[in-house]
Amino acid sequence: MKSPKLLAREVSLLLRSIPSWVTAFFVASLIAMNLLANKSIGGLPSWLALDAGFIFSWVAFALMDITVKRFNARAANILSFVAILINLFVVFMFFLASLLSGEWSTSYNENGQSVAELNNAVNQIFSGSWYVVFGSTMAIIISTVFNNCLNATIGRALKKDNFFAFAFRSYISTFLGQFVDNLAFAFIVSVHFFGWTVTQSIFCAMTGAIAELLMEVIFSPFTYKAVRSWEKQNVGQEYLKFIEENK
Numbered sequence: 001m002k003s004p005k006l007l008a009r010e011v012s013l014l015l016r017s018i019p020s021w022v023t024a025f026f027v028a029s030l031i032a033m034n035l036l037a038n039k040s041i042g043g044l045p046s047w048l049a050l051d052a053g054f055i056f057s058w059v060a061f062a063l064m065d066i067t068v069k070r071f072n073a074r075a076a077n078i079l080s081f082v083a084i085l086i087n088l089f090v091v092f093m094f095f096l097a098s099l100l101s102g103e104w105s106t107s108y109n110e111n112g113q114s115v116a117e118l119n120n121a122v123n124q125i126f127s128g129s130w131y132v133v134f135g136s137t138m139a140i141i142i143s144t145v146f147n148n149c150l151n152a153t154i155g156r157a158l159k160k161d162n163f164f165a166f167a168f169r170s171y172i173s174t175f176l177g178q179f180v181d182n183l184a185f186a187f188i189v190s191v192h193f194f195g196w197t198v199t200q201s202i203f204c205a206m207t208g209a210i211a212e213l214l215m216e217v218i219f220s221p222f223t224y225k226a227v228r229s230w231e232k233q234n235v236g237q238e239y240l241k242f243i244e245e246n247k
Helices: 004-017 020-036 052-068 073-099 116-125 130-157 162-194 200-231 237-245
Strands: none
Touching: 004 073, 004 237, 020 052, 020 073, 020 130, 052 073, 052 130, 052 162, 052 200, 073 116, 073 130, 130 162, 162 200
16 A cells, blocks of 8 residues: 555656546546436437447547556556546536526527526536436446456456457457446446336446447557557656556
8 A cells, every 4th residue: 555645646647647638538538428428319229228428438448448558557547536536526516507597508499588497407417416426436436447457457468469459458348347337327326216127227238338349449440559659659657667666
């Protein structure tokens, strides 16, 4: 167990070492997926249940995979926890904004009059529900730690270091990590508050994980190229040296 001072030094050094766009996209993906989760996607087969949050949920896992590849699972966990804390801060600020008096632009009808029901509906989207915030936070904590540790474990077992090895470790950890994320949220929230059955929870977690995995498969050549460029440019070398000296 590292001392608080040494841990603070590690976190500070890591956040300086990870390219800023990674942290920015990670935080943005968490905020976006929570907001978009309020919309269910229609027109899908009866066996496939997805909300619009899946458009962004794969982004966080893809970014964790390249962080694990270049740094380590611990670094990816720290990045995840920092992003989660920022997301909770934003959720709180959204809640405060929903309490302010006034009308949202989308609440006005064609006659230029604000419709109270529409205004209240938008406020409810941004104010959120405590159990949804709690469930999504717990789910992402559990799934990110699981994903990062699994990705690192598979990576240590592989002998080659090429795109196929990167894809293999990333696809397996992402699929199982997304499944754990979806299942944890379903058991914490959907079963208790939305009346889902265990069977529904498992099946929806599985189909959601498949859909989210497909998104990462499409973009994996780009993430692999990014992490390769980090290695060639020695990005994060100061952090890696710090970790080596403080094992």
